[in-house]
Amino acid sequence: MNLLGSIHSPAQLKALPPADLAQVCAEIRQAICDQVSKSGGHLAPNLGVVELTVAMHYVFDFSHDRLLFDVGHQCYTHKLLTGRQHLLPRLRQRGGMSGFPEPRESAYDLFTVGHAGTAIPTAVGMARGDSLNGEGWSPDQPKGRRTVSLIGDASIVNGVAMEGLNNAGTLKRQFLIVLNDNGMSIAKPQGAVSAYFDRLRLSHTYAEFKKRAKEVARHVPGGEAIKSIYHRMGESSKAFIAENHWFEHFGLVTVGPIDGHDLPTLIDFLNEAKHFDRPMVLHVKTIKGKGYEFAEQDATTFHSPAAFKIESLENEGCRVEVKKGGRSFTAAFGEILHDLMRRDPRVVACTAAMPDGTGVNKVIDQFPDRVWDSGICESHAFDMMAGLAKTGWKPFFAVYSTFLQRAFDQAFQEAALQGLPVRLCLDRAGLVGGDGAVHHGFCDIALLSVLPKACIMAAMDESSLRACIDFMADYSEGISSVRYPRDSVSARFESIPCPPFVLGRARQLVAHTNPDAALLTFGVSAIDAAEALKTLDHEYAVELYDGRFAKPVDGKLLRRLLGAGIPVITVEDHSICGGFGSAVLETAHTLGLDTRLITRMALPDQWIYQGERKEQLAEAGIDSAAIIGAVRAVLAPRSDSGAPRARIAVK
16 A cells, blocks of 8 residues: 555644554655656755654644755655645656745745755744744643754754854744754765764764763753653664753753654654753754665765666666766866866865865865865855965865855955955856756856956856866956856857957857847857857848956947947846846946947846756746847847948958
8 A cells, every 4th residue: 555645744644653654754765766766856865854754744733833944955755745746746847846945835835945054043033933923832832833943964064054053042942953964965064063973973872871861861851751762762772862962052952863764763752852842952863865775875976866777787786877968067167177276286176065066076086185175164165265365375166156145245355355366166057957946046247246356257168168267267356257057068169269268358259241230148148149040140140259258348349339330139147137238238338338239138037946947048038049039129120110220340
């Protein structure tokens, strides 16, 4: 009998006897693995929290109580238990299940989240709000709302999470932080706190717990009940009550670590934690990728894999092949950075918990004294890079565009204001596909363009990325950045020599003696524009330029085009607010040029949700079909009017 298929809400889960929960967990694991193998998605993080999530829903009532996820990439089990099994076949696709908590899908999801460190602070806010509304749980108000925050051991070192911990300890009510400790982020967690957790997992034996539990329990609210639970457990239990735990310095009672795959233990401890009337941390030890050996053994690869195929091999278990796409910008960047570090011994690099996702894994082993993974601490990473720049090094910070936002104050105060040349390599810029709105890199140009002497660039292919990185290595006036997407590099222009980057100069890709219009693109939008020209070349003479720089914009080119009355259409994979097109408008206005000749194509001022990147480009109105339509819309009225137009010869 399939139990999962009969669960359409947590109430139906609660109706099952505890003996059936192991089967539910097995069916959830199978469903998640089957789907991720087809569509890609976050596999290992979700496999690791199946029992923990089932236990939380079995004990709490999250139709009434509050459950807040940190990052949220471990929410698949939660979604399957809250009425969304029908959305799973279209995981991370249009009309399907988002890979992150999404209130548009269900009232069980309280925030749309995808960045680390936020669960504890937002939970503190909801706990305070419920208490102010007279709705918070207390022994005197048993029907009130409880609050639970689920966070991983890698996320908890994030600065925002630390600030949340500091405030959580001041609450005078029930507040549960469940620490999911799997010893992993996407890669191995970094830093002193991570090392502390490693020592904690290794240094406390069952015998030590047994010796200390009775004394410690007397100091824990509800401790006698926890002690009683402990005595009912078998000798295999690894649970212990932590004394002088790190979290207790924040005023948080701490229990654990306990086995996060032992359902009876989890349910017992959660039932006790449910009745604590003060803030508490339940430290739970899990295995990332639990249930599938290939995911357990290589949790980094299977953190968020593309579609994959599992083949059973006689006498060899199984072989797993991850679907390969084309050569990615990330892979290209890793090799370019490796080559630069080999040539220039003053170059150093850093990433914030994303060595594989940014390509820094290509250099971290070869240059261990010059490359760092800071963990999920973008603000710290940026400041560390500023310190390296101040001491004469050439720092490159490889970071997802969406996570750069978390370090904007550092970009302002410690780098730009000081005139320090920190170099930003912005992966996942623009639309990112299945991860959706939480991960789109839609505002990096807008953020950085306000900083004096910032140099803002984009790469359209591998050759231009290499040329841009070489330029950045020698740019010392201030912050510099290059943006590139989560996509494969195009070979469309690889047969043409790529000229070096020259500050504030665009690159011409398609020329005409008497152009009707000019497409001025930024980054990979040049590839879609080139595709559009296959159709437009039969109708109009349209020039194509890779703008290269959003700051400074090529004013000489604008003067030549707009001064001759040639319409300019800008195309970019960034918000229309404060993006490349806005910079072009501002530059044209400053030069006294006719800004009415400029048409902007960019991401609209609205959220774009999960789906294929090509679908998102079409929705945003910046794919090749949209570019064709925009050129026709600009030029057809001019042709119909018969108005004379100045022409120039292009050299």
